[in-house]
Amino acid sequence: xxxxxxxxxxxxxxxxxxxxxxxxxxxxxxxxxxxxxxxxxxxxxxxxxxxxxxxxxxxxxxxxxxxxxxxxxxxxxxxxxxxxxxxxxxxxxxxxxxxxxxxxxxxxxxxxxxxxxxxxxxxxxxxxxxxxxxxxxxxxxxxxxxxxxxxxxxxxxxxxxxxxxxxxxxxxxxxxxxxxxxxxxxxxxxxxxxxxxxxxxxxxxxxxxxxxxxxxxxxxxxxxxxxxxxxxxxxxxxxxxxxxxxxxxxxxxxxxxxxxxxxxxxxxxxxxxxxxxxxxxxxxxxxxxxxxxxxxxxxxxxxxxxxxxxxxxxxxxxxxxxxxxxxxxxxxxxxxxxxxxxxxxxxxxxxxxxxxxxxxxxxxxxxxxxxxxxxxxxxxxxxxxxxxxxxxxxxxxxxxxxxxxxxxxxxxxxxxxxxxxxxxxxxxxxxxxxxxxxxxxxxxxxxxxxxxxxxxxxxxxxxxxxxxxxxxxxxxxxxxxxxxxxxxxxxxx
Numbered sequence: 001x002x003x004x005x006x007x008x009x010x011x012x013x014x015x016x017x018x019x020x021x022x023x024x025x026x027x028x029x030x031x032x033x034x035x036x037x038x039x040x041x042x043x044x045x046x047x048x049x050x051x052x053x054x055x056x057x058x059x060x061x062x063x064x065x066x067x068x069x070x071x072x073x074x075x076x077x078x079x080x081x082x083x084x085x086x087x088x089x090x091x092x093x094x095x096x097x098x099x100x101x102x103x104x105x106x107x108x109x110x111x112x113x114x115x116x117x118x119x120x121x122x123x124x125x126x127x128x129x130x131x132x133x134x135x136x137x138x139x140x141x142x143x144x145x146x147x148x149x150x151x152x153x154x155x156x157x158x159x160x161x162x163x164x165x166x167x168x169x170x171x172x173x174x175x176x177x178x179x180x181x182x183x184x185x186x187x188x189x190x191x192x193x194x195x196x197x198x199x200x201x202x203x204x205x206x207x208x209x210x211x212x213x214x215x216x217x218x219x220x221x222x223x224x225x226x227x228x229x230x231x232x233x234x235x236x237x238x239x240x241x242x243x244x245x246x247x248x249x250x251x252x253x254x255x256x257x258x259x260x261x262x263x264x265x266x267x268x269x270x271x272x273x274x275x276x277x278x279x280x281x282x283x284x285x286x287x288x289x290x291x292x293x294x295x296x297x298x299x300x301x302x303x304x305x306x307x308x309x310x311x312x313x314x315x316x317x318x319x320x321x322x323x324x325x326x327x328x329x330x331x332x333x334x335x336x337x338x339x340x341x342x343x344x345x346x347x348x349x350x351x352x353x354x355x356x357x358x359x360x361x362x363x364x365x366x367x368x369x370x371x372x373x374x375x376x377x378x379x380x381x382x383x384x385x386x387x388x389x390x391x392x393x394x395x396x397x398x399x400x401x402x403x404x405x406x407x408x409x410x411x412x413x414x415x416x417x418x419x420x421x422x423x424x425x426x427x428x429x430x431x432x433x434x435x436x437x438x439x440x441x442x443x444x445x446x447x448x449x450x451x452x453x454x455x456x457x458x459x460x461x462x463x464x465x466x467x468x469x470x471x472x473x474x475x476x477x478x479x480x481x482x483x484x485x486x487x488x489x490x491x492x493x
Contacts, residue, residue, distance in 0.1 A: 038129040039083040040211075040321065042070060043118050043147060046091040047138035047297055058333065061298035062216055062310045063137045064088060065331055069314065074322035084321060087121045089114060091140050114143045116165055119150055119157075123165075126156045128203035131211040133321065135313075137297035141215035141255075142269065148210045152249040154190040155197030155209065207280050208251035212320055214313050216256045216297035218269040244269060248276040252283040254316045256309040258296040259288045259378070259388065260343040262356040266293050272369050284371040287312065287399050288361070290339070290381045292346035302424055304334045304341035308377050315402035325404070334414040335424035339380030342428060361387065365396035373399035 044067040067088045074082040122132065132151060136144030154168065168190055175183045189195060193202075201209035246253050253271055261268070273284045289296055289312075291305040298306035310331070314323055335341060347356060362372040374397050378384065384392070391397040401409065415421060 036081055036083055038127075038131065039085055040074075040131045040133060041122060041125055042067075042084060042086050042133040042321065043122065043135070043144065044086065044088045045114065045118060045134070045136035045140035045143040045147075046089060047136075047140045047299070056301070058301045058303065059299055061137050061294075062306055062313065063135060063140060063297070065298065065310055065328075066135060066313060069323045069325075069328050071322040071324055076322055079322070082322075085125060087118065089118050089140070089143075091138075111139065111143065112166075112169060114140075115146050115150075116169065118143065119147050119165065120159075120162050122147070122151075123157045123162050124159045126200070128200050132156075132201075132209070133212045133214075133317075134210070135214045136218075137216040138219045138293065141218040141297075144215055145213060145218060145269075148213045148250055149247060151201060151210050152247040155195065155199070155201040157197045158200070161197070208249055208282075210247075210250045212252040212254075212317060213250050214254045214317060216309060216313070217258055217261070217266075217293050218255065219266055219293075244272050246271040246273050246277055246282070246284060248274055248280055248282065250277075250282065252316070252320065253285075254313060255286045256296050256312060257286060257288045257359075257372075258291050258293050259359070259374075260290060260295070261292045261346060262358065263293070263346055264355050264357045266346070267357070268359065270370055270372070273371065278368065285316065285399070286370055286372045288372065288374045288378070290341075290375075290378055291343045294346065295343050300344055302335045302341065302420070304336055305343065307332055307334070308339065308375065311405055311408045312375065312402070315404035318404055329408065329411065332408070332413055333420060334412060335418075335421045337380070337414050338409050338412040339377030340382075341424075342381075342383070342431075361391070362397070365394060373397060375399060376401050376405075
């Protein structure tokens with residue numbers, strides 16, 4: 001176990017303003033030791049409406065929580081006191097005003113600004129030889145992947161060239177939608193192997209210019225039902241970048257995926273590895289976890305499931321970055337045994353208007369393009385489909401736990417007598433009772449006809465069916481309070 005950071009070693013997190021405002025870069029790294037051969041620049045892009053300021057600590061996303069585990073300097077014996085510089089960016093729609101929350105947050109209006117802001121931090125602070133890391137959740141994951149994409153396409157611009165970034169961004173956006181020779185020629189000066197930005201990132205490693213991209217649930221769409229969209233869908237889909245293909249310039253890529261997310265507007269954008277990436281022995285891991293979108297990226301008060309994805313991400317990168325594992329362990333406040341928390345239902349409120357869709361699962365283990373696996377913790381879940389259970393029974397589909405995950409599992413601080421655990425258990429019991437009653441109502445309505453109404457009363461399963469033709473009481477043979485836990489309302493085909 002690594003020791004906790006002292007006051008002087010507290011991870012340095014630079015929080016971005018909701019607007020594009022930058023400080024003088026000359027003073028930011030005055031603490032860097034002169035003998036360090038390079039530094040690590042680590043960019044964190046949070047999800048929509050997330051800012052790490054207005055919410056309680058228990059509702060922080062994994063983006064902010066991971067950012068705060070980064071030590072300011074890697075002092076491990078095998079490292080040469082490498083500085084680790086963290087930049088945290090709040091999510092779209094997180095500014096405390098109406099336009100940000102209801103316009104930017106629902107239309108993605110500031111996504112381009114977020115990309116430029118984070119890339120500008122990189123341009124202001126990067127020197128040849130530095131390592132680049134980007135992390136993100138939801139639309140912040142899309143932002144992070146776009147930043148990595150730009151590093152692959154144009155390298156890292158010098159700060160004096162940042163005035164041209166907006167125009168470059170727009171040209172790439174147009175190029176993503178339609179191949180035009182004029183645009184290719186216009187961008188050639190930035191994409192050429194001899195361009196200054198490309199030369200700067202090539203000086204350290206001929207193979208890779210981005211060390212790592214780590215994301216939870218990449219959402220490229222705006223994440224709102226079409227029924228309540230502020231702008232027509234055609235107007236909203238404004239980013240035409242080739243984001244699914246994992247650039248060969250990225251050395252390591254990791255993504256956590258939500259098994260229980262069914263909102264069609266939150267379809268996850270998986271990485272697809274190219275032949276060039278495989279030839280370079282690029283690392284790609286994409287793992288399925290129990291939970292909906294925010295169970296994976298964080299944001300709920302009861303966050304056992306997002307704790308698992310946070311620990312998994314930390315386990316993938318701990319050899320690449322120096323992490324404060326004691327701080328990470330202190331974040332855990334479980335309400336259930338390891339892996340057993342039930343997923344949240346994300347199809348509530350306005351999202352009930354949208355259609356439900358089952359995500360496409362990997363058809364074969366060790367897929368050479370997507371490298372998808374299922375997490376070991378899924379075996380602890382009680383409500384799994386037959387298709388998922390079949391895959392879990394195949395060891396080739398299941399990702400083995402990393403040493404850090406095994407360590408955290410063995411020390412999982414669940415206390416069944418804690419107030420949080422008791423409150424969670426009571427809430428779960430009520431949800432199960434409500435679900436069973438709703439299940440019986442659905443069945444009986446289908447039997448008695450659409451003109452009937454159903455009332456369920458009594459623990460003995462007594463059911464009253466009232467129709468326009470007659471009133472009759474039926475003694476049901478179904479004990480609604482002993483239905484199997486996996487009984488669910490039938491899904492529409």
